[in-house]
Amino acid sequence: MKRLILSLLTLIVSLLPSKGQNVPHFETPSSPAFTILDFEPVSVLRPTSPSELKTSVLSFFDKEGKFIPNMGLEVSPFWLKSNPQLKAKEYLDPNPIQSIKQTFTLSFATVKDSANGPGRLGMGVKFQPISGKTILEPKAFENLNKVLNLMNSVAAVRGLVNTGAISSLAEAIEKLVSLIKLDYGERTSKYYDRLFKEKAKNYSDEKETIIEFLEQLNEEFNDQSIRIDVPRIRKGFLWEIAAASSFSTYVSNTPDKIDKYGVWSTLSYKDKPNEDFLLTGRFFRTTGDTVKTSFDLGLSYVKDFTNFNFSIEGILRSSNMEYDDINSNNDPIRRIEKDFTYRLAITGQYKVNEFIYFNISLGKTYAQPFQSEGQFFSTAGLNFNLFKPLAIAEKINE
Amino acid sequence: MAISYVDLDDVYPIANNNNLNLEISVGDGQPNYSISVFLDQERKGTSELIPLGTVDDVGGKKVMIVIVVQDRLTQTNWTSFTAKIKQGGAERIFGPYKKQAENHLDTIIYTLKIEIQ
Numbered sequence: 001m002k003r004l005i006l007s008l009l010t011l012i013v014s015l016l017p018s019k020g021q022n023v024p025h026f027e028t029p030s031s032p033a034f035t036i037l038d039f040e041p042v043s044v045l046r047p048t049s050p051s052e053l054k055t056s057v058l059s060f061f062d063k064e065g066k067f068i069p070n071m072g073l074e075v076s077p078f079w080l081k082s083n084p085q086l087k088a089k090e091y092l093d094p095n096p097i098q099s100i101k102q103t104f105t106l107s108f109a110t111v112k113d114s115a116n117g118p119g120r121l122g123m124g125v126k127f128q129p130i131s132g133k134t135i136l137e138p139k140a141f142e143n144l145n146k147v148l149n150l151m152n153s154v155a156a157v158r159g160l161v162n163t164g165a166i167s168s169l170a171e172a173i174e175k176l177v178s179l180i181k182l183d184y185g186e187r188t189s190k191y192y193d194r195l196f197k198e199k200a201k202n203y204s205d206e207k208e209t210i211i212e213f214l215e216q217l218n219e220e221f222n223d224q225s226i227r228i229d230v231p232r233i234r235k236g237f238l239w240e241i242a243a244a245s246s247f248s249t250y251v252s253n254t255p256d257k258i259d260k261y262g263v264w265s266t267l268s269y270k271d272k273p274n275e276d277f278l279l280t281g282r283f284f285r286t287t288g289d290t291v292k293t294s295f296d297l298g299l300s301y302v303k304d305f306t307n308f309n310f311s312i313e314g315i316l317r318s319s320n321m322e323y324d325d326i327n328s329n330n331d332p333i334r335r336i337e338k339d340f341t342y343r344l345a346i347t348g349q350y351k352v353n354e355f356i357y358f359n360i361s362l363g364k365t366y367a368q369p370f371q372s373e374g375q376f377f378s379t380a381g382l383n384f385n386l387f388k389p390l391a392i393a394e395k396i397n398e
Numbered sequence: 399m400a401i402s403y404v405d406l407d408d409v410y411p412i413a414n415n416n417n418l419n420l421e422i423s424v425g426d427g428q429p430n431y432s433i434s435v436f437l438d439q440e441r442k443g444t445s446e447l448i449p450l451g452t453v454d455d456v457g458g459k460k461v462m463i464v465i466v467v468q469d470r471l472t473q474t475n476w477t478s479f480t481a482k483i484k485q486g487g488a489e490r491i492f493g494p495y496k497k498q499a500e501n502h503l504d505t506i507i508y509t510l511k512i513e514i515q
Binding site: 048049076079081082083084085086087088090091092102136141144145148149151152153155156158159160162163165166175179182183215218219222225226230 | 399401403405423424425426427428429430431432433434436438439441444460462464465466468470471473474475476478479480493494496498503505507509511
Protein backbone atom coordinates (compact mmCIF):
# COMPACT_ATOMS: atom_id res chain seq x y z
CA MET A 1 0.00 0.00 0.00
CA LYS A 2 2.79 2.36 1.03
CA ARG A 3 4.57 1.65 -2.27
CA LEU A 4 1.38 2.30 -4.22
CA ILE A 5 0.92 5.68 -2.54
CA LEU A 6 4.56 6.54 -3.22
CA SER A 7 4.17 5.56 -6.88
CA LEU A 8 1.03 7.68 -7.21
CA LEU A 9 2.76 10.63 -5.57
CA THR A 10 5.66 10.20 -7.96
CA LEU A 11 3.31 10.27 -10.91
CA ILE A 12 1.42 13.33 -9.61
CA VAL A 13 4.60 15.26 -8.88
CA SER A 14 6.09 14.44 -12.27
CA LEU A 15 2.93 15.75 -13.93
CA LEU A 16 2.86 19.02 -12.00
CA PRO A 17 2.93 22.00 -14.34
CA SER A 18 6.19 23.80 -14.01
CA LYS A 19 7.38 27.09 -15.33
CA GLY A 20 10.88 28.33 -15.17
CA GLN A 21 14.15 26.54 -15.28
CA ASN A 22 16.66 24.55 -13.32
CA VAL A 23 19.16 26.30 -11.12
CA PRO A 24 21.96 27.52 -13.41
CA HIS A 25 25.60 26.60 -12.88
CA PHE A 26 26.60 29.14 -10.30
CA GLU A 27 30.26 28.32 -9.96
CA THR A 28 33.28 28.92 -12.16
CA PRO A 29 33.25 26.36 -14.99
CA SER A 30 35.66 23.46 -14.71
CA SER A 31 36.75 23.94 -18.35
CA PRO A 32 36.22 27.57 -19.43
CA ALA A 33 37.09 26.85 -23.08
CA PHE A 34 34.28 24.30 -23.32
CA THR A 35 31.82 26.60 -21.55
CA ILE A 36 32.53 29.58 -23.84
CA LEU A 37 31.75 27.36 -26.85
CA ASP A 38 28.69 25.80 -25.14
CA PHE A 39 30.16 22.48 -26.13
CA GLU A 40 31.54 19.41 -24.36
CA PRO A 41 34.04 17.68 -26.67
CA VAL A 42 33.71 13.92 -27.12
CA SER A 43 37.43 13.50 -26.72
CA VAL A 44 39.27 15.50 -24.03
CA LEU A 45 43.04 15.07 -23.81
CA ARG A 46 44.63 15.62 -20.40
CA PRO A 47 48.40 15.26 -20.78
CA THR A 48 50.47 14.63 -17.64
CA SER A 49 53.98 14.92 -19.10
CA PRO A 50 55.75 17.19 -21.63
CA SER A 51 55.88 14.37 -24.18
CA GLU A 52 52.15 13.69 -23.79
CA LEU A 53 51.51 17.44 -24.17
CA LYS A 54 53.44 17.50 -27.44
CA THR A 55 51.45 14.52 -28.76
CA SER A 56 48.18 16.11 -27.59
CA VAL A 57 48.91 19.44 -29.31
CA LEU A 58 49.85 17.67 -32.55
CA SER A 59 46.61 15.68 -32.46
CA PHE A 60 44.67 18.99 -32.70
CA PHE A 61 45.86 19.47 -36.29
CA ASP A 62 45.36 17.48 -39.48
CA LYS A 63 48.04 16.85 -42.12
CA GLU A 64 47.41 20.26 -43.66
CA GLY A 65 47.87 22.02 -40.34
CA LYS A 66 44.18 22.79 -39.90
CA PHE A 67 42.25 22.33 -36.67
CA ILE A 68 40.48 19.02 -36.22
CA PRO A 69 36.96 19.77 -34.88
CA ASN A 70 35.38 18.45 -31.70
CA MET A 71 38.61 18.10 -29.75
CA GLY A 72 39.31 19.19 -26.18
CA LEU A 73 42.55 19.68 -24.28
CA GLU A 74 43.11 20.50 -20.63
CA VAL A 75 46.58 20.98 -19.23
CA SER A 76 48.00 22.03 -15.86
CA PRO A 77 51.62 23.07 -16.54
CA PHE A 78 52.70 22.68 -12.90
CA TRP A 79 51.77 18.99 -12.89
CA LEU A 80 53.55 18.10 -16.14
CA LYS A 81 56.72 17.33 -14.18
CA SER A 82 57.70 16.07 -10.76
CA ASN A 83 57.75 18.63 -7.92
CA PRO A 84 59.98 17.12 -5.23
CA GLN A 85 60.01 20.36 -3.24
CA LEU A 86 56.23 20.33 -2.77
CA LYS A 87 55.39 18.82 0.61
CA ALA A 88 51.88 17.62 1.40
CA LYS A 89 51.44 20.43 3.93
CA GLU A 90 52.04 23.12 1.28
CA TYR A 91 49.84 21.30 -1.23
CA LEU A 92 46.93 21.00 1.21
CA ASP A 93 47.27 24.50 2.68
CA PRO A 94 49.00 26.53 -0.04
CA ASN A 95 50.03 30.19 0.07
CA PRO A 96 48.63 32.33 -2.81
CA ILE A 97 51.66 31.81 -5.10
CA GLN A 98 51.66 28.05 -4.61
CA SER A 99 47.88 27.99 -4.96
CA ILE A 100 48.05 29.73 -8.36
CA LYS A 101 50.84 27.40 -9.50
CA GLN A 102 49.06 24.19 -8.59
CA THR A 103 45.61 25.21 -9.86
CA PHE A 104 46.60 27.00 -13.08
CA THR A 105 44.87 25.15 -15.92
CA LEU A 106 44.65 25.93 -19.63
CA SER A 107 41.86 24.54 -21.76
CA PHE A 108 41.33 24.44 -25.50
CA ALA A 109 38.49 23.12 -27.61
CA THR A 110 37.52 23.09 -31.28
CA VAL A 111 34.00 22.77 -32.62
CA LYS A 112 32.35 22.83 -36.02
CA ASP A 113 28.60 23.32 -36.16
CA SER A 114 28.11 21.94 -39.67
CA ALA A 115 30.19 20.12 -42.27
CA ASN A 116 30.94 23.20 -44.36
CA GLY A 117 30.34 25.90 -41.77
CA PRO A 118 33.02 27.87 -40.00
CA GLY A 119 34.80 26.25 -37.09
CA ARG A 120 35.34 27.77 -33.68
CA LEU A 121 38.24 27.57 -31.30
CA GLY A 122 37.86 28.11 -27.57
CA MET A 123 40.74 28.96 -25.25
CA GLY A 124 40.45 29.27 -21.50
CA VAL A 125 42.42 29.69 -18.32
CA LYS A 126 41.51 28.99 -14.70
CA PHE A 127 43.33 29.35 -11.38
CA GLN A 128 42.74 29.83 -7.66
CA PRO A 129 44.65 32.65 -5.91
CA ILE A 130 43.19 31.34 -2.63
CA SER A 131 42.45 27.64 -2.18
CA GLY A 132 41.50 27.39 1.47
CA LYS A 133 42.77 24.54 3.56
CA THR A 134 42.11 20.90 2.67
CA ILE A 135 41.72 18.51 5.58
CA LEU A 136 41.95 14.78 5.06
CA GLU A 137 39.25 13.01 7.04
CA PRO A 138 41.25 12.05 10.17
CA LYS A 139 39.87 8.54 10.81
CA ALA A 140 40.26 7.41 7.19
CA PHE A 141 43.70 9.07 7.02
CA GLU A 142 44.79 7.19 10.14
CA ASN A 143 43.42 3.87 8.82
CA LEU A 144 45.29 4.28 5.54
CA ASN A 145 48.51 5.23 7.32
CA LYS A 146 48.26 2.10 9.49
CA VAL A 147 48.25 -0.07 6.38
CA LEU A 148 51.08 1.95 4.78
CA ASN A 149 53.09 1.51 8.02
CA LEU A 150 52.58 -2.26 7.82
CA MET A 151 53.77 -2.15 4.20
CA ASN A 152 56.76 -0.09 5.30
CA SER A 153 57.72 -2.72 7.91
CA VAL A 154 57.46 -5.49 5.31
CA ALA A 155 59.56 -3.43 2.86
CA ALA A 156 62.17 -2.78 5.58
CA VAL A 157 62.52 -6.51 6.26
CA ARG A 158 62.78 -7.04 2.49
CA GLY A 159 65.63 -4.50 2.50
CA LEU A 160 67.37 -6.33 5.35
CA VAL A 161 67.02 -9.63 3.47
CA ASN A 162 68.54 -7.97 0.40
CA THR A 163 71.59 -6.81 2.38
CA GLY A 164 72.05 -10.27 3.88
CA ALA A 165 71.33 -9.08 7.43
CA ILE A 166 68.44 -11.56 7.52
CA SER A 167 68.93 -14.98 5.95
CA SER A 168 65.97 -17.17 6.89
CA LEU A 169 62.19 -16.99 6.60
CA ALA A 170 61.77 -17.47 10.36
CA GLU A 171 64.15 -14.55 11.03
CA ALA A 172 62.26 -12.39 8.54
CA ILE A 173 58.92 -13.11 10.23
CA GLU A 174 60.43 -12.57 13.68
CA LYS A 175 61.81 -9.18 12.63
CA LEU A 176 58.56 -8.19 10.97
CA VAL A 177 56.49 -9.15 14.02
CA SER A 178 58.88 -7.23 16.30
CA LEU A 179 58.36 -4.08 14.19
CA ILE A 180 54.57 -4.50 14.31
CA LYS A 181 54.82 -4.93 18.09
CA LEU A 182 56.67 -1.60 18.31
CA ASP A 183 53.86 0.13 16.38
CA TYR A 184 50.70 -1.65 17.46
CA GLY A 185 51.46 -3.61 20.62
CA GLU A 186 51.65 -7.22 21.72
CA ARG A 187 48.10 -8.31 20.84
CA THR A 188 48.28 -7.19 17.22
CA SER A 189 51.78 -8.57 16.77
CA LYS A 190 50.61 -12.02 17.97
CA TYR A 191 47.77 -11.96 15.45
CA TYR A 192 50.19 -11.17 12.62
CA ASP A 193 52.73 -13.71 13.90
CA ARG A 194 50.12 -16.47 13.46
CA LEU A 195 48.98 -15.07 10.10
CA PHE A 196 52.49 -14.77 8.64
CA LYS A 197 53.50 -18.25 9.82
CA GLU A 198 50.39 -19.66 8.18
CA LYS A 199 51.11 -17.85 4.92
CA ALA A 200 54.83 -18.80 4.98
CA LYS A 201 54.14 -22.55 4.80
CA ASN A 202 54.79 -22.76 1.06
CA TYR A 203 57.98 -20.70 1.10
CA SER A 204 61.59 -21.77 1.72
CA ASP A 205 64.67 -20.07 3.18
CA GLU A 206 66.18 -19.08 -0.16
CA LYS A 207 66.76 -15.35 -0.43
CA GLU A 208 64.60 -14.95 -3.57
CA THR A 209 61.77 -16.94 -1.97
CA ILE A 210 61.83 -14.87 1.22
CA ILE A 211 61.65 -11.70 -0.90
CA GLU A 212 58.81 -13.20 -2.94
CA PHE A 213 56.96 -13.99 0.32
CA LEU A 214 57.41 -10.44 1.62
CA GLU A 215 56.36 -8.87 -1.69
CA GLN A 216 53.26 -11.09 -1.71
CA LEU A 217 52.40 -9.84 1.81
CA ASN A 218 52.72 -6.27 0.60
CA GLU A 219 50.44 -6.99 -2.37
CA GLU A 220 47.76 -8.11 0.10
CA PHE A 221 48.21 -5.04 2.31
CA ASN A 222 48.18 -2.86 -0.81
CA ASP A 223 44.84 -4.36 -1.88
CA GLN A 224 43.47 -3.35 1.54
CA SER A 225 44.93 0.14 1.34
CA ILE A 226 43.41 1.12 -2.00
CA ARG A 227 39.94 0.32 -0.68
CA ILE A 228 40.32 3.02 1.98
CA ASP A 229 38.80 6.22 0.72
CA VAL A 230 40.16 9.34 2.40
CA PRO A 231 37.56 12.10 1.95
CA ARG A 232 38.82 15.66 1.62
CA ILE A 233 37.20 18.47 3.56
CA ARG A 234 37.88 22.01 2.40
CA LYS A 235 37.79 24.88 4.89
CA GLY A 236 38.14 28.63 4.61
CA PHE A 237 38.04 30.97 1.63
CA LEU A 238 38.37 29.83 -1.95
CA TRP A 239 38.77 32.34 -4.75
CA GLU A 240 38.66 31.05 -8.28
CA ILE A 241 39.16 33.06 -11.46
CA ALA A 242 38.55 31.87 -15.01
CA ALA A 243 38.56 33.51 -18.42
CA ALA A 244 37.90 32.24 -21.90
CA SER A 245 37.46 33.45 -25.45
CA SER A 246 36.21 31.84 -28.62
CA PHE A 247 37.47 32.56 -32.11
CA SER A 248 35.92 32.00 -35.50
CA THR A 249 38.19 29.92 -37.69
CA TYR A 250 36.75 30.77 -41.11
CA VAL A 251 38.30 29.65 -44.40
CA SER A 252 41.88 29.50 -43.27
CA ASN A 253 40.92 27.34 -40.30
CA THR A 254 43.22 29.37 -38.12
CA PRO A 255 42.06 31.68 -35.31
CA ASP A 256 40.63 34.74 -36.98
CA LYS A 257 38.33 36.88 -34.93
CA ILE A 258 37.23 36.81 -31.29
CA ASP A 259 33.47 36.20 -31.33
CA LYS A 260 32.89 35.81 -27.59
CA TYR A 261 34.80 36.20 -24.37
CA GLY A 262 34.00 35.88 -20.71
CA VAL A 263 35.45 36.18 -17.23
CA TRP A 264 34.27 34.40 -14.09
CA SER A 265 35.26 35.06 -10.51
CA THR A 266 33.95 33.03 -7.59
CA LEU A 267 34.63 33.61 -3.93
CA SER A 268 33.33 30.98 -1.55
CA TYR A 269 33.64 30.37 2.15
CA LYS A 270 33.30 27.08 3.95
CA ASP A 271 33.62 26.79 7.69
CA LYS A 272 31.48 23.75 8.41
CA PRO A 273 31.46 20.73 6.10
CA ASN A 274 27.70 21.08 5.50
CA GLU A 275 27.57 24.80 4.76
CA ASP A 276 28.81 26.90 1.84
CA PHE A 277 28.65 30.58 0.90
CA LEU A 278 29.31 31.62 -2.67
CA LEU A 279 29.74 35.01 -4.35
CA THR A 280 30.05 34.91 -8.13
CA GLY A 281 30.67 37.52 -10.80
CA ARG A 282 30.39 36.70 -14.51
CA PHE A 283 31.03 38.90 -17.53
CA PHE A 284 30.30 37.93 -21.15
CA ARG A 285 30.65 39.85 -24.40
CA THR A 286 29.58 38.53 -27.78
CA THR A 287 30.84 40.42 -30.83
CA GLY A 288 29.52 40.49 -34.38
CA ASP A 289 26.73 42.48 -36.04
CA THR A 290 25.02 42.62 -32.67
CA VAL A 291 27.25 43.15 -29.66
CA LYS A 292 25.82 41.68 -26.48
CA THR A 293 27.31 42.27 -23.05
CA SER A 294 26.07 40.80 -19.81
CA PHE A 295 27.27 41.00 -16.25
CA ASP A 296 25.95 38.78 -13.45
CA LEU A 297 26.57 39.15 -9.77
CA GLY A 298 25.23 36.39 -7.57
CA LEU A 299 25.20 35.25 -3.98
CA SER A 300 24.20 31.81 -2.79
CA TYR A 301 24.05 29.86 0.44
CA VAL A 302 23.91 26.07 0.58
CA LYS A 303 23.17 24.03 3.69
CA ASP A 304 23.24 20.23 3.92
CA PHE A 305 21.42 18.20 6.54
CA THR A 306 21.42 14.43 6.88
CA ASN A 307 18.63 13.79 4.37
CA PHE A 308 17.86 17.29 3.23
CA ASN A 309 19.71 20.16 1.65
CA PHE A 310 18.60 23.55 0.50
CA SER A 311 20.07 26.55 -1.24
CA ILE A 312 19.11 30.18 -1.59
CA GLU A 313 20.49 32.18 -4.45
CA GLY A 314 20.10 35.63 -5.90
CA ILE A 315 21.64 36.84 -9.14
CA LEU A 316 21.59 40.39 -10.52
CA ARG A 317 22.01 40.66 -14.30
CA SER A 318 22.86 43.75 -16.27
CA SER A 319 22.63 43.40 -20.07
CA ASN A 320 23.59 45.65 -22.92
CA MET A 321 22.89 45.15 -26.65
CA GLU A 322 24.31 47.24 -29.52
CA TYR A 323 23.28 46.89 -33.15
CA ASP A 324 22.97 48.92 -36.36
CA ASP A 325 19.48 50.29 -37.02
CA ILE A 326 17.61 53.05 -38.86
CA ASN A 327 15.88 55.88 -37.02
CA SER A 328 12.55 57.54 -37.89
CA ASN A 329 14.33 59.76 -40.42
CA ASN A 330 15.79 56.69 -42.12
CA ASP A 331 19.26 57.61 -40.93
CA PRO A 332 21.57 54.74 -39.99
CA ILE A 333 22.26 54.72 -36.26
CA ARG A 334 23.94 52.50 -33.68
CA ARG A 335 21.18 51.46 -31.30
CA ILE A 336 22.11 50.67 -27.69
CA GLU A 337 19.65 48.95 -25.36
CA LYS A 338 20.30 48.39 -21.69
CA ASP A 339 18.42 46.14 -19.32
CA PHE A 340 18.53 44.99 -15.76
CA THR A 341 16.92 41.85 -14.34
CA TYR A 342 17.38 39.44 -11.48
CA ARG A 343 16.76 35.90 -10.38
CA LEU A 344 15.84 34.69 -6.91
CA ALA A 345 15.48 31.01 -6.10
CA ILE A 346 15.10 28.64 -3.20
CA THR A 347 15.91 25.04 -3.99
CA GLY A 348 15.47 22.03 -1.72
CA GLN A 349 16.29 18.39 -2.12
CA TYR A 350 15.00 15.64 0.18
CA LYS A 351 16.54 12.19 0.16
CA VAL A 352 13.64 9.74 0.39
CA ASN A 353 16.01 6.77 0.34
CA GLU A 354 19.31 5.88 -1.30
CA PHE A 355 17.68 5.80 -4.73
CA ILE A 356 15.01 8.49 -4.69
CA TYR A 357 15.43 12.24 -4.22
CA PHE A 358 12.60 14.78 -4.16
CA ASN A 359 13.50 18.23 -5.55
CA ILE A 360 11.64 21.50 -5.30
CA SER A 361 12.52 24.98 -6.63
CA LEU A 362 10.65 28.23 -6.06
CA GLY A 363 11.46 31.73 -7.13
CA LYS A 364 11.55 34.32 -9.84
CA THR A 365 13.62 33.82 -12.95
CA TYR A 366 15.24 36.39 -15.25
CA ALA A 367 13.17 38.51 -17.56
CA GLN A 368 14.09 37.66 -21.15
CA PRO A 369 16.43 40.43 -22.28
CA PHE A 370 14.52 43.33 -23.82
CA GLN A 371 11.36 41.27 -24.21
CA SER A 372 9.30 40.57 -21.10
CA GLU A 373 9.10 40.71 -17.36
CA GLY A 374 10.61 37.94 -15.25
CA GLN A 375 8.34 35.10 -14.29
CA PHE A 376 7.76 33.36 -11.02
CA PHE A 377 8.46 29.66 -11.25
CA SER A 378 8.04 26.53 -9.23
CA THR A 379 9.32 23.10 -10.14
CA ALA A 380 9.06 19.80 -8.35
CA GLY A 381 10.44 16.47 -9.37
CA LEU A 382 11.96 13.19 -8.36
CA ASN A 383 15.45 11.96 -9.16
CA PHE A 384 16.21 8.25 -9.28
CA ASN A 385 19.69 7.08 -8.50
CA LEU A 386 19.78 3.53 -9.82
CA PHE A 387 23.39 2.84 -8.95
CA LYS A 388 23.92 2.65 -5.24
CA PRO A 389 27.31 4.07 -4.23
CA LEU A 390 29.47 1.52 -2.48
CA ALA A 391 30.42 2.34 1.09
CA ILE A 392 34.07 1.59 1.55
CA ALA A 393 35.18 0.78 5.04
CA GLU A 394 38.16 -1.25 5.91
CA LYS A 395 38.77 -2.68 9.33
CA ILE A 396 42.30 -3.00 10.41
CA ASN A 397 43.33 -5.30 13.19
CA GLU A 398 44.53 -3.37 16.15
CA MET B 399 46.84 -1.43 -8.23
CA ALA B 400 50.50 -2.26 -8.45
CA ILE B 401 53.55 -1.81 -6.23
CA SER B 402 56.89 -0.70 -7.65
CA TYR B 403 60.12 -1.13 -5.69
CA VAL B 404 62.94 1.36 -6.13
CA ASP B 405 66.18 0.10 -4.53
CA LEU B 406 68.96 2.66 -4.17
CA ASP B 407 72.49 2.66 -2.74
CA ASP B 408 74.80 5.52 -1.79
CA VAL B 409 77.70 6.42 0.46
CA TYR B 410 78.20 9.14 3.08
CA PRO B 411 81.79 10.00 3.99
CA ILE B 412 81.85 11.33 7.56
CA ALA B 413 82.54 15.07 7.32
CA ASN B 414 83.56 16.02 10.89
CA ASN B 415 83.19 14.96 14.52
CA ASN B 416 79.65 16.33 15.00
CA ASN B 417 76.55 14.18 15.51
CA LEU B 418 74.64 13.05 12.43
CA ASN B 419 71.01 14.00 11.83
CA LEU B 420 68.76 12.86 9.03
CA GLU B 421 66.02 14.92 7.42
CA ILE B 422 63.56 13.38 4.97
CA SER B 423 60.97 15.09 2.83
CA VAL B 424 58.37 13.42 0.63
CA GLY B 425 57.48 15.55 -2.39
CA ASP B 426 54.91 16.03 -5.14
CA GLY B 427 52.29 16.96 -2.55
CA GLN B 428 51.56 13.29 -1.86
CA PRO B 429 49.86 13.19 1.55
CA ASN B 430 49.77 9.43 2.19
CA TYR B 431 53.18 7.95 2.93
CA SER B 432 55.12 6.11 5.58
CA ILE B 433 58.76 6.55 6.61
CA SER B 434 61.13 4.34 8.56
CA VAL B 435 64.87 4.64 9.13
CA PHE B 436 67.17 1.84 10.25
CA LEU B 437 70.76 1.85 11.43
CA ASP B 438 71.83 -1.66 10.47
CA GLN B 439 68.95 -3.73 11.95
CA GLU B 440 67.85 -1.21 14.57
CA ARG B 441 64.91 1.02 13.72
CA LYS B 442 65.90 4.58 14.61
CA GLY B 443 62.60 6.27 13.87
CA THR B 444 59.56 6.77 11.68
CA SER B 445 59.45 10.56 11.31
CA GLU B 446 60.89 13.20 8.99
CA LEU B 447 63.65 14.24 11.43
CA ILE B 448 65.81 11.52 12.95
CA PRO B 449 68.96 11.88 15.05
CA LEU B 450 71.27 9.10 13.85
CA GLY B 451 73.85 9.47 16.65
CA THR B 452 77.50 10.22 17.13
CA VAL B 453 80.29 9.41 14.67
CA ASP B 454 81.18 6.41 16.84
CA ASP B 455 77.55 5.21 16.80
CA VAL B 456 77.17 5.26 13.03
CA GLY B 457 80.69 4.89 11.58
CA GLY B 458 80.97 1.79 9.36
CA LYS B 459 77.23 1.09 9.58
CA LYS B 460 74.44 1.24 7.01
CA VAL B 461 71.53 3.64 7.22
CA MET B 462 68.45 2.26 5.49
CA ILE B 463 65.61 4.64 4.62
CA VAL B 464 62.29 3.06 3.61
CA ILE B 465 59.55 5.25 2.13
CA VAL B 466 56.16 3.95 1.05
CA VAL B 467 54.18 6.46 -1.04
CA GLN B 468 50.74 5.77 -2.40
CA ASP B 469 49.72 8.03 -5.29
CA ARG B 470 46.57 9.71 -4.01
CA LEU B 471 46.64 12.95 -6.01
CA THR B 472 44.41 13.23 -9.03
CA GLN B 473 46.60 15.98 -10.56
CA THR B 474 49.76 13.88 -10.79
CA ASN B 475 51.13 10.35 -10.60
CA TRP B 476 54.57 11.55 -9.56
CA THR B 477 56.10 10.50 -6.24
CA SER B 478 59.45 11.61 -4.87
CA PHE B 479 61.58 11.97 -1.78
CA THR B 480 64.76 13.73 -0.69
CA ALA B 481 67.04 12.79 2.21
CA LYS B 482 69.52 15.13 3.87
CA ILE B 483 72.29 14.19 6.31
CA LYS B 484 73.36 17.11 8.47
CA GLN B 485 76.55 17.00 10.49
CA GLY B 486 77.31 20.29 12.21
CA GLY B 487 77.61 22.82 9.38
CA ALA B 488 78.07 20.11 6.76
CA GLU B 489 75.17 18.86 4.75
CA ARG B 490 74.76 16.22 2.05
CA ILE B 491 71.59 15.87 -0.02
CA PHE B 492 70.52 12.52 -1.44
CA GLY B 493 68.06 12.76 -4.31
CA PRO B 494 65.50 13.91 -5.11
CA TYR B 495 64.57 10.40 -6.14
CA LYS B 496 61.41 10.31 -8.25
CA LYS B 497 59.15 7.79 -9.88
CA GLN B 498 55.91 8.25 -11.72
CA ALA B 499 53.23 5.73 -10.79
CA GLU B 500 51.80 4.04 -13.84
CA ASN B 501 48.25 4.29 -12.51
CA HIS B 502 46.45 6.33 -9.89
CA LEU B 503 46.59 4.61 -6.45
CA ASP B 504 49.74 2.68 -7.36
CA THR B 505 52.26 2.40 -4.53
CA ILE B 506 55.96 3.17 -4.85
CA ILE B 507 58.34 1.74 -2.23
CA TYR B 508 61.78 3.37 -2.05
CA THR B 509 64.64 1.71 -0.14
CA LEU B 510 67.78 3.85 0.11
CA LYS B 511 70.82 2.29 1.76
CA ILE B 512 73.58 4.72 2.73
CA GLU B 513 76.91 3.36 3.86
CA ILE B 514 78.51 5.64 6.46
CA GLN B 515 82.24 5.69 5.83
